[in-house]
Amino acid sequence: MTTNTFRYTHISLLAEANVPIKAIMDRVGHSNMKTTLEIYNQVSSTTKEKVIQEVDSWIF
Secondary structure: OOHHHHHHHHHHHHHHOOOOHHHHHHHHOOOOHHHHHHHHOOOOHHHHHHHHHHHHHHOO
16 A cells, blocks of 8 residues: 555545544645545545435435
8 A cells, every 4th residue: 555545545534434624634734625625535435325325315
């Protein structure tokens, strides 16, 4: 595992765990929220599935 892979994974897992974006930014040394959200925060298949299940629960 490269350091970049670790960094991407680490940030994505923190986001999936609902850690506030400001806390993630502070932890990884980002001063710009855009960097954290657009470059590093990857949506996993698990998160995609959670979204599908949540939307399905809205349908009566």
